[in-house]
């Protein structure tokens with residue numbers, strides 16, 4: 202069984218830490234992101250990208266294929282955010 206991990210909110214402060222820990226332990230990582238451009242700049246080919254939004258379930262089925270674990274770091278800080 203694949204041990205691939207899907208990280209939602211990977212471009213955020215908490216999510217970046219989660220991705221770094223997973224990659225350091227050699228987990229294959231897929232990130233759920235609303236902005237492929239932002240995630241590509243941030244992770245530079247070290248992760249798979251799945252474009253989606255947690256508020257739109259139709260975008261999640263592809264992202265969840267062949268994933269063993271999901272880590273959800275979405276949300277927002279106390280600062281103004283999208």
Ligand SMILES: NC(=O)c1ccc[n+]([C@@H]2O[C@H](COP(=O)([O-])OP(=O)(O)OC[C@H]3O[C@@H](n4cnc5c(N)ncnc54)[C@H](OP(=O)(O)O)[C@@H]3O)[C@@H](O)[C@H]2O)c1
Nearest residue numbers: 210211212213214215216235254255256274275276277278
């Ligand atoms: N920072 C801390 O020290 C800390 C401590 C304890 C708990 N937390 C909690 O951890 C969570 C994340 O905090 P953070 O500081 O990492 O926040 P952040 O830097 O604002 O990051 C939020 C992340 O969530 C993503 N996101 C937001 N709405 C989304 C949606 N509808 N679909 C997909 N992705 C979405 C954002 O993606 P985009 O790039 O597309 O905007 C971004 O990657 C919050 O609930 C916060 O309260 C944070």
